[in-house]
Amino acid sequence: MSDYRILNTRAPRVDAVDKATGKAIYTDDLRRPGMLYAAILHSPLAHARILNIDTSRAEQLPGVKAVVTYREAGTTPYGVSPARYDETIFCHDKVRYVGDEIAAVAAVDQDTALEAVRLIKVDFEELPIVLDGRTAMDEGQPLLHEMHKNNMCAKVNWHFGDIEKGRKESHIIRTDHLSSKMQDAAFMEPQSILAETESNGNLTMWSSTQAPHYVQRTLAMALNIPLHKVRVIKPAVGGGFGPKASCSSAELAVCLLAMKTGQPVKLTFDREQVFLHSRARHQFFHTMTTGVKKDGSLSFLEHKCILDGGAYASFGIATVYYSGSLLGGPYRLKNMKYDGYRVVTNKPACGAQRGHGAVIARALFEVQLDRIAEELGMDPIELRLKNVMEAGETTCNELYVSSFGMREALEAVRDSAAWKNKRSSSGKIRGGGKGIGAACGFFVSGAGYSIYRSRTYHCTVVTKVDEVGGGVTVNSGSADIGQGSDTVLAMITAEELGLSLDDVQVASGDSKLSVDLGAYSSRTTLMTGHACREAAQDAKRQILEAIAGKMSVAPETLDLKDGFVVSLAGEIDFSELRKEYLQEHKGFVDLPDGPQLTFAEASRVAFLELGTIVGTGKYRPPPLGGSFKGAAVGTSPAFGCSAQVAEVSVDLETGEITMDKITGAHDCGFAINVTQVEGQMHGSIMMGMGEALMEEIIYDKKGRIVNANLAEYKIPTALDVPPLDAIIVESNEPHGPYGAKEVGEGAIMPVIPTILNAIYDATGVRIDELPVTPERLMAAMKAKKDKKG
Numbered sequence: 001m002s003d004y005r006i007l008n009t010r011a012p013r014v015d016a017v018d019k020a021t022g023k024a025i026y027t028d029d030l031r032r033p034g035m036l037y038a039a040i041l042h043s044p045l046a047h048a049r050i051l052n053i054d055t056s057r058a059e060q061l062p063g064v065k066a067v068v069t070y071r072e073a074g075t076t077p078y079g080v081s082p083a084r085y086d087e088t089i090f091c092h093d094k095v096r097y098v099g100d101e102i103a104a105v106a107a108v109d110q111d112t113a114l115e116a117v118r119l120i121k122v123d124f125e126e127l128p129i130v131l132d133g134r135t136a137m138d139e140g141q142p143l144l145h146e147m148h149k150n151n152m153c154a155k156v157n158w159h160f161g162d163i164e165k166g167r168k169e170s171h172i173i174r175t176d177h178l179s180s181k182m183q184d185a186a187f188m189e190p191q192s193i194l195a196e197t198e199s200n201g202n203l204t205m206w207s208s209t210q211a212p213h214y215v216q217r218t219l220a221m222a223l224n225i226p227l228h229k230v231r232v233i234k235p236a237v238g239g240g241f242g243p244k245a246s247c248s249s250a251e252l253a254v255c256l257l258a259m260k261t262g263q264p265v266k267l268t269f270d271r272e273q274v275f276l277h278s279r280a281r282h283q284f285f286h287t288m289t290t291g292v293k294k295d296g297s298l299s300f301l302e303h304k305c306i307l308d309g310g311a312y313a314s315f316g317i318a319t320v321y322y323s324g325s326l327l328g329g330p331y332r333l334k335n336m337k338y339d340g341y342r343v344v345t346n347k348p349a350c351g352a353q354r355g356h357g358a359v360i361a362r363a364l365f366e367v368q369l370d371r372i373a374e375e376l377g378m379d380p381i382e383l384r385l386k387n388v389m390e391a392g393e394t395t396c397n398e399l400y401v402s403s404f405g406m407r408e409a410l411e412a413v414r415d416s417a418a419w420k421n422k423r424s425s426s427g428k429i430r431g432g433g434k435g436i437g438a439a440c441g442f443f444v445s446g447a448g449y450s451i452y453r454s455r456t457y458h459c460t461v462v463t464k465v466d467e468v469g470g471g472v473t474v475n476s477g478s479a480d481i482g483q484g485s486d487t488v489l490a491m492i493t494a495e496e497l498g499l500s501l502d503d504v505q506v507a508s509g510d511s512k513l514s515v516d517l518g519a520y521s522s523r524t525t526l527m528t529g530h531a532c533r534e535a536a537q538d539a540k541r542q543i544l545e546a547i548a549g550k551m552s553v554a555p556e557t558l559d560l561k562d563g564f565v566v567s568l569a570g571e572i573d574f575s576e577l578r579k580e581y582l583q584e585h586k587g588f589v590d591l592p593d594g595p596q597l598t599f600a601e602a603s604r605v606a607f608l609e610l611g612t613i614v615g616t617g618k619y620r621p622p623p624l625g626g627s628f629k630g631a632a633v634g635t636s637p638a639f640g641c642s643a644q645v646a647e648v649s650v651d652l653e654t655g656e657i658t659m660d661k662i663t664g665a666h667d668c669g670f671a672i673n674v675t676q677v678e679g680q681m682h683g684s685i686m687m688g689m690g691e692a693l694m695e696e697i698i699y700d701k702k703g704r705i706v707n708a709n710l711a712e713y714k715i716p717t718a719l720d721v722p723p724l725d726a727i728i729v730e731s732n733e734p735h736g737p738y739g740a741k742e743v744g745e746g747a748i749m750p751v752i753p754t755i756l757n758a759i760y761d762a763t764g765v766r767i768d769e770l771p772v773t774p775e776r777l778m779a780a781m782k783a784k785k786d787k788k789g
């Protein structure tokens with residue numbers, strides 16, 4: 001039996017009906033009186049100097065209300081990390097990728113805006129381009145930014161422990177490589193923006209964003225508006241996955257147009273613009289050398305990575321750190337060296353995407369563990385079990401794991417997937433087109449620090465009790481982007497106040513409601529959930545103190561349960577207290593007449609005694625970080641972990657790969673909503689499967705995307721979904737509300753290596769380039785056959 005009424009159940013999502021019936025309002029659904037439509041002029045060239053911009057013909061087109069370029073926007077630099085601000089609203093000196101923003105137009109309708117964009121004439125001096133991240137740092141390569149010498153916008157050089165000692169202790173040392181392609185998040189809803197100004201200079205922007213707080217700050221800074229006069233509202237969002245976590249030039253352009261025209265302005269990307277804006281998965285080139293002792297204990301890891309991040313820094317400084325830092329777990333590893341280089345190239349900028357920075361690194365490391373297990377003659381899961389960390393341990397890069405169900409997760413997938421029956425006892429491959437593979441993952445449960453340097457609370461929550469009594473409204477700046485965070489906040493509040501979910505409303509995604517850093521780094525359940533619980537407890541305290549005062553009892557002898565005030569010290573006669581409530585409600589039906597005081601009565605009495613009851617909560621992580629440069633990135637108040645087993649079938653004649661089943665176990669600390677935890681696991685698995693087998697953005701020699709649509713950019717469909725078995729592991733995280741921590745991103749970490757290891761088991765072929773398309777797999781099988789011949 002659960003200790004909770006609402007938590008740890010399969011409560012329906014609070015937005016389920018609206019989304020299922022089409023009532024949910026997305027940004028593109030919004031209309032404002034006098035609304036104009038925006039269009040953006042994108043660069044047709046990957047790298048060119050701007051000689052002149054002539055907007056005269058566009059300005060003369062009937063129906064055009066404003067045309068803006070850098071001349072109107074200014075050249076205030078912005079970006080994600082203050083240390084790497086390298087973007088401006090519009091290009092002013094040169095363009096750096098096909099799609100770079102040059103100008104924007106506001107007109108009375110979309111067709112007029114698009115025609116005006118076509119009338120803008122730009123004179124270019126075309127420049128040489130660099131498209132290969134591996135050579136971007138070489139001498140003589142075209143330089144994209146003066147501030148990024150040798151096209152390197154960030155580098156990390158870490159050395160923990162003693163690598164040379166680890167080498168000497170190693171029985172097996174092997175070096176392997178893995179590269180990936182840039183990938184798109186492929187969310188259903190394209191970016192959409194609506195902005196309007198008021199006569200007092202206030203600016204309001206509605207946007208399909210993941211981070212209203214950060215976007216508010218960037219708008220204020222880049223447009224030179226006082227921060228308190230900028231409001232960002234997030235309506236319903238049709239998926240984010242990371243690329244919507246920062247302010248875009250489109251958001252800035254639409255706001256600028258609204259300011260210039262004095263009218264509301266809206267812009268919704270088409271699918272090609274989604275690809276051009278990107279901010280999705282980097283391209284990674286990983287090389288790892290790993291050593292183990294005779295008994296399989298890890299002795300060292302030496303890791304080098306080049307990240308191709310496209311034309312601008314975006315989240316890249318964090319990405320390059322995450323690529324190294326999150327290999328510190330989930331295994332005991334005393335000696336680790338990491339050299340990471342984040343470079344810029346003439347392609348759309350990359351940013352954060354689910355499993356930020358760590359997905360491809362994890363894939364190579366887990367594949368290496370399988371290869372080492374084969375050399376040792378060990379079962380791959382047993383090798384991992386031998387090395388897993390336990391709760392209370394600290395990684396070599398000073399990440400403390402306060403709860404950790406890695407061992408339980410590994411044992412669960414091993415047993416559930418009948419691993420020992422399907423895997424050969426010697427650990428050797430089986431071949432014949434049928435294979436099974438395993439892997440683990442490790443990820444943060446909220447970033448330890450805000451993007452800008454500050455002691456700011458990472459989130460606050462304001463819970464207001466209805467003055468009429470009976471219900472509450474939870475006000476939060478958090479962003480529900482489809483992951484179900486509004487439901488989590490409603491469940492926590494209902495649990496604390498003894499209410500049903502129907503009596504709790506959640507207002508979220510508005511920068512005016514409260515501070516919340518946004519939906520990224522799998523932070524909302526732990527961080528905003530903590531603040532939400534505190535706010536509910538604060539409201540509860542005020543209500544019970546008001547009732548206790550009226551009844552002349554100690555507040556601690558009262559509680560709220562199942563919609564009633566409960567006495568913990570014997571029965572109390574509430575009949576006298578009830579009289580005032582009944583008198584106020586003459587003519588109402590179904591008035592309370594039982595021995596217990598209802599929540600509606602108690603909350604009304606509290607209002608009459610104290611005025612409006614408002615509970616507040618806040619959360620800021622404890623001091624985190626290590627003693628070395630860059631230690632703040634990768635820190636978290638808690639860490640999640642995952643294990644997965646994948647079963648595949650490979651057609652050895654065509655290279656076609658069929659996923660037969662994936663079994664995953666994830667340590668989420670405590671499942672506040674069981675269905676949502678399983679849903680996040682399923683979503684991660686399918687996203688990882690797409691990245692492993694089919695997803696890649698393809699460029700031509702001039703830096704143009706040739707598959708910027710969802711017909712040619714392949715993602716898994718419902719027909720590709722194999723049977724999925726989600727196993728929830730609960731390790732009771734001491735820093736999370738009720739023991740809860742992340743699940744949204746961590747569950748993607750093992751997916752790619754699990755599939756790669758299963759493909760090897762089926763074919764005897766290792767793939768070092770993602771995605772594993774049938775063509776790549778057939779080429780690898782042919783190369784192996786030719787070499788063997």
